[in-house]
Amino acid sequence: MRFRSSLLRRLTLLLALLVGGLLPGLVQAQHAVRADTLYTMTGDGPIVDGVVLIEGSTISEVGPASEVDVPSGATVHEATVVTPGxxxxxxxxxxxxxxxxxxxxxxxxxxxxxxxxxxxxxxxxxxxxxxxxxxxxxxxxxxxxxxxxxxxxxxxxxxxxxxxxxxxxxxxxxxxxxxxxxxxxxxxxxxxxxxxxxxxxxxxxxxxxxxxxxxxxxxxxxxxxxxxxxxxxxxxxxxxxxxxxxxxxxxxxxxxxxxxxxxxxxxxxxxxxxxxxxxxxxxxxxxxxxxxxxxxxxxxxxxxxxxxxxxxxxxxxxxxxxxxxxxxxxxxxxxxxxxxxxxxxxxxxxxxxxxxxxxGLDDVGTLAPGQTADLALFDGDPFEYTTHTCTVLDDGRVVSDECK
Incomplete structure (x- = not known):
């Protein structure tokens, strides 16, 4: 069963992209996460004023807010710092x-x-x-x-x-x-x-x-x-x-x-x-x-x-x-x-x-298009003791929204 869930998620993304191409405007990001500082962990440096768009359980787009259009109707979450789950x-x-x-x-x-x-x-x-x-x-x-x-x-x-x-x-x-x-x-x-x-x-x-x-x-x-x-x-x-x-x-x-x-x-x-x-x-x-x-x-x-x-x-x-x-x-x-x-x-x-x-987990641990939408949203520096984890998304769903 290794990578079973990863394969299913990627097939879901492919289907969403195909439907989006055939029926433009009908497939939109369900969630948009905006961060003062966004750590993608992909090898690039952190993105200041970054945005992550999520379609279903999958990340569809990541980048600076100046370059990413947030679709109307998307639920927007804001945080000081965002990292992968x-x-x-x-x-x-x-x-x-x-x-x-x-x-x-x-x-x-x-x-x-x-x-x-x-x-x-x-x-x-x-x-x-x-x-x-x-x-x-x-x-x-x-x-x-x-x-x-x-x-x-x-x-x-x-x-x-x-x-x-x-x-x-x-x-x-x-x-x-x-x-x-x-x-x-x-x-x-x-x-x-x-x-x-x-x-x-x-x-x-x-x-x-x-x-x-x-x-x-x-x-x-x-x-x-x-x-x-x-x-x-x-x-x-x-x-x-x-x-x-x-x-x-x-x-x-x-x-x-x-x-x-x-x-x-x-x-x-x-x-x-x-x-x-x-x-x-x-x-x-x-x-x-x-x-x-x-x-x-x-x-x-x-x-x-x-x-x-x-x-x-x-x-x-x-x-x-x-x-x-x-x-x-x-x-x-x-x-x-x-x-x-x-x-x-x-x-x-x-x-x-x-x-x-x-x-060997190929669909988690980073924030990039095609990855599973697992994100942690913080109200400050994650490594500061006084910072709280305020929102957690797992598979594109909000699974915790209380600051801890």
Whole structure:
């Protein structure tokens, strides 16, 4: 189901353009968004006094107000700053819930240390209050699923934060398979008891999966079938590793088996920047304000800036919190990274265009004709603490209009 929704949206836009050409004047923008400063995140600089026109669920035109004609009858929204809808690139939102109750804590199954068959799509609740909470703060897309804490905790998926059913919210049913290296994968299980045992267990499973790929016919082992998708490069391995030597172990596994890899967490990435860059691996960095304890005890506010300066693609995540409201907000985490050396545009990119590129989402993360109309409207600088998210559009619909 990868890119299913993207294809449908593009077909919708094509149909609208065809109808518009045949019946001029009948197809008009339903919404026009006007901003004092418009960040398109397309590679160009911000547009002063910019306008975004929306037809249905799709952006039809973007540019300065002096060059864009707003059709009569369009609903006009005005804001100080407008950005693409924000993307949380690593979360458990919708799989974990707002409250500390077992019924909505499905982010980690601890019955076994290796469970690649577990699907995020089977646990995601689009009506969870935590989904609404992040949507009101401008987050229109979440990459969510099984949390770190097991050698292989399960699969991740990507959803819109709007939609009453899983099918309505779905962007991508299988985005990555989530791995964890280091002590965080050892605390809940009798085995592995050490780092080397954990890597050995993973290596054995990957070797078994690779050997079975030569057998005739598809495997009926769901976990092995998923690892084979990783080995064939069909699905990236999202490997959580915080300490420098765990990051190096992840890079060795990637080199040995040749799978596509996204490095997750990476608290001590600043110690092995050259190795990460040489491997060509993007990083979904820990929340900037993560608590410095355990494997994250050497986390630094400046790591995002260090990775960006080195040319490593970096996105900033919310992660998972064991207490209410069960998640951080990526806008605030990126703001702290900007305050500690990450350039402003790179800070916005870390929660819009860069995670879209890392996760293979081709219709969100930027404001351009043909893109899905996901927008966040602010009454000031998004990185200022006193600024509010006042309007959120998802798929061209206003899904929040109360300043938060």
């Amino acid at each position: 924000l993307i949380d690139p690593r979360s458990t939102v919708g799989v974990s819930g707002l409250e500390n109750v077992p019924a909505n804590q499905d982010q980690l199954d601890t019955s076994a240390p290796i469970q690649p068959a577990l699907r995020a799509i089977d646990a995601y609740n689009p009506r969870e209050d935590l989904v609404k909470f992040v949507r009101q703060l401008g987050i229109t897309t979440v990459h969510t699923g099984h949390a770190p804490g097991a050698l292989v905790s399960g699969q991740t998926a990507t959803f819109s934060t709007t939609g009453g059913t899983v099918a309505e919210a779905l962007h991508d049913s299988l985005t990555t398979v989530a791995f964890t290296l280091g002590p965080d994968a050892q605390q809940r299980f009798e085995s592995p008891g050490t780092r080397s045992k954990g890597v050995a267990m993973l290596r054995q499973k990957l070797l078994d999966a690779r050997a079975a790929m030569d057998d005739e016919g598809p495997t009926t082992d769901l976990g092995q079938a998923m690892l084979q998708k990783v080995l064939r490069g069909e699905v990236p391995a999202l490997i959580t590793a915080h300490r420098a030597h765990d990051i190096q172990a992840a890079l060795r596994l990637q080199e040995e088996f040749g799978f596509e890899m996204i490095l997750d967490g990476a608290s001590e990435a600043y110690l092995v920047v050259d190795e990460i860059k040489e491997a060509g691996v993007p990083v979904i960095l820990h929340p900037t304000m993560t608590r410095p304890s355990g494997t994250t005890q050497n986390a630094a506010f400046t790591t995002a800036a260090t990775l960006h300066e080195a040319g490593v693609p970096v996105a900033i995540q919310s992660g998972w919190e064991p207490y209410v409201p069960k998640t951080r907000i990526v806008l605030y985490e990126a703001a702290i990274a900007v305050a500690n050396g990450l350039p402003r545009r790179a800070g916005l990119a870390s929660i819009t265009s860069t995670p879209a590129q890392i996760l």
